Amino acid sequence: MATDFKSIRIIDIGPLLAKCDDPKMAEDPGVSKVVKELDQACREAGFFYVKGHGIPESLIKEVKDITHKFFDLPYEEKIKIKLTPAAGYRGYQRIGENITKDTPDMHEAIDCYKEIKEGMYGALGKTMEGCNQWPHNPPNFKTLMEEYVSLCTDLSRKIMLGIALALGGTPYEFEGERAGNAFWVFRIIGYPGISSAKNQEKPENDIGCGAHTDYGLLTLVNQDDDITALQVRNLAGEWISAPPIPGSFVCNIGDMLKIYSNGLYESTLHRVINNSPKYRVCVAFFYETNFDAAVEPLDICKQRTGETKQFGRAVYGEHLVNKVTTNFVM
Numbered sequence: 001m002a003t004d005f006k007s008i009r010i011i012d013i014g015p016l017l018a019k020c021d022d023p024k025m026a027e028d029p030g031v032s033k034v035v036k037e038l039d040q041a042c043r044e045a046g047f048f049y050v051k052g053h054g055i056p057e058s059l060i061k062e063v064k065d066i067t068h069k070f071f072d073l074p075y076e077e078k079i080k081i082k083l084t085p086a087a088g089y090r091g092y093q094r095i096g097e098n099i100t101k102d103t104p105d106m107h108e109a110i111d112c113y114k115e116i117k118e119g120m121y122g123a124l125g126k127t128m129e130g131c132n133q134w135p136h137n138p139p140n141f142k143t144l145m146e147e148y149v150s151l152c153t154d155l156s157r158k159i160m161l162g163i164a165l166a167l168g169g170t171p172y173e174f175e176g177e178r179a180g181n182a183f184w185v186f187r188i189i190g191y192p193g194i195s196s197a198k199n200q201e202k203p204e205n206d207i208g209c210g211a212h213t214d215y216g217l218l219t220l221v222n223q224d225d226d227i228t229a230l231q232v233r234n235l236a237g238e239w240i241s242a243p244p245i246p247g248s249f250v251c252n253i254g255d256m257l258k259i260y261s262n263g264l265y266e267s268t269l270h271r272v273i274n275n276s277p278k279y280r281v282c283v284a285f286f287y288e289t290n291f292d293a294a295v296e297p298l299d300i301c302k303q304r305t306g307e308t309k310q311f312g313r314a315v316y317g318e319h320l321v322n323k324v325t326t327n328f329v330m
């Protein structure tokens with residue numbers, strides 16, 4: 001349950017990563033400390049920063065640099081990989097094409113998803129079937145991003161070991177049928193600065209991305225170093241900034257983890273407003289459950305919440321399809 005937090009805590013997850021292959025990791029004092037911090041952060045805000053995550057700083061920077069280069073290209077070049085329903089909602093969307101609660105978002109983006117082969121999840125997977133549309137320009141875009149996605153997948157799985165412990169379970173609550181074959185979403189996003197003339201459209205409003213929650217388990221946000229634009233809503237309804245902290249990721253909880261935890265952890269509302277004159281990029285990796293996971297509160301969490309409030313069951317793939325099919329005006 002979120003609180004009136006005023007800032008977002010920073011957690012050094014180094015000790016957790018050092019022991020993540022040890023089934024007895026919970027007994028390690030360094031791991032216990034990380035687990036405790038994760039639990040506090042997830043309860044008070046649903047948001048935290050992670051440092052000591054092991055992903056090379058050079059790669060984190062390259063990913064943002066190449067993203068700037070792509071969005072700098074002329075519209076005719078970017079639209080070559082246009083997002084369409086036929087491509088499983090993968091590809092490039094122009095500014096204002098994504099909508100949040102009826103308002104166009106002032107961002108452009110490339111949306112990517114773990115690839116789903118035809119028939120893999122039957123009717124449930126149909127909408128999301130397709131291959132990622134990577135730009136050919138800049139030339140090493142696909143290689144770099146695939147490497148990054150692979151590292152983010154491993155890192156997220158390890159953070160989820162800690163979150164499973166924080167919820168009072170074994171480290172492996174999110175393996176197997178829950179997230180042993182985790183789906184992922186990857187959004188490469190660009191937010192024009194105020195009155196930026198270099199973009200094809202002048203922004204209609206100042207909302208880069210309207211207030212929303214993320215859909216899955218855990219999000220890893222890699223944001224530009226010099227602009228504060230991401231804001232997180234606390235219980236009092238105040239918007240608390242999540243400024244960039246070099247060398248860290250902003251992490252937040254998604255809707256599926258809220259259900260698993262029976263509301264102990266919340267998927268907190270957040271939004272993006274780029275009030276800077278500079279163009280801002282953000283590369284967001286979303287670690288999800290298995291595509292076909294039927295998600296319901298864990299028994300260990302129901303016990304802790306006194307069985308009072310009960311979140312309903314959700315099938316992750318259905319939740320995603322509901323969002324994706326209503327997110328765009330095309």
Ligand SMILES: N=C(N)NCCCC[C@H](N)C(=O)O
Pocket residue numbers: 098099100101185187209210212213214215286323327
């Ligand atoms: N996969 C994730 N979490 N994407 C976040 C996008 C949020 C904006 C979207 N229009 C919405 O209203 O959800």
Ligand SMILES: O=C(O)CCC(=O)C(=O)O
Pocket residue numbers: 187189209214221223229230270271272282284
């Ligand atoms: O741009 C950001 O900092 C966050 C973007 C975001 O919240 C999202 O894409 O879900």
Ligand SMILES: [Fe+2]
Pocket residue numbers: 212213214270
């Ligand atoms: Fe988000």
